[in-house]
């Protein structure tokens with residue numbers, strides 16, 4: 355396992371360092387990558403997410419679609435639920451969700467419903483992404499809540515863990531069907 359969170363004390367507590375802007379986004383993305391690695395190790399497509407409020411991480415999620423045999427068990431959904439449970443409210447309007455891959459339609463919809471203030475994502479997903487790739491549900495002008503969106507944070511790291519996963523799976527299964535999901539020329543390999 356590649357420990358993206360090494361040196362960041364990810365297991366030591368929920369505090370975020372007192373940095374702002376890009377440094378903070380990258381820090382949160384490393385925590386999300388750590389969650390993605392957890393999915394990888396368990397055989398799920400490696401996507402991870404965290405929710406931060408102020409200087410605290412209040413929610414975490416790693417994709418569990420295969421483990422739970424649940425099509426809704428995407429990292430973002432689990433992190434949102436985790437955060438809402440921790441904060442005791444469904445409204446996450448002062449929170450930021452950071453996810454390694456551009457959200458799909460389901461997750462983009464849930465993010466809008468949660469009133470989340472900000473969404474940060476890593477790699478683009480040109481097959482399923484609904485934050486600009488296929489469509490931009492997060493910032494649809496007809497919706498009454500539009501989170502701020504920052505894209506491309508540590509995108510190479512986020513795409514690389516996905517490529518590594520599909521390469522390994524192809525090696526193990528010899529399944530040509532995953533070939534289309536394991537291209538190395540982009541960052542959109544996902545059928546979770």
Ligand SMILES: [Zn+2]
Nearest residue numbers: 428458460461
């Ligand atoms: Zn999703």
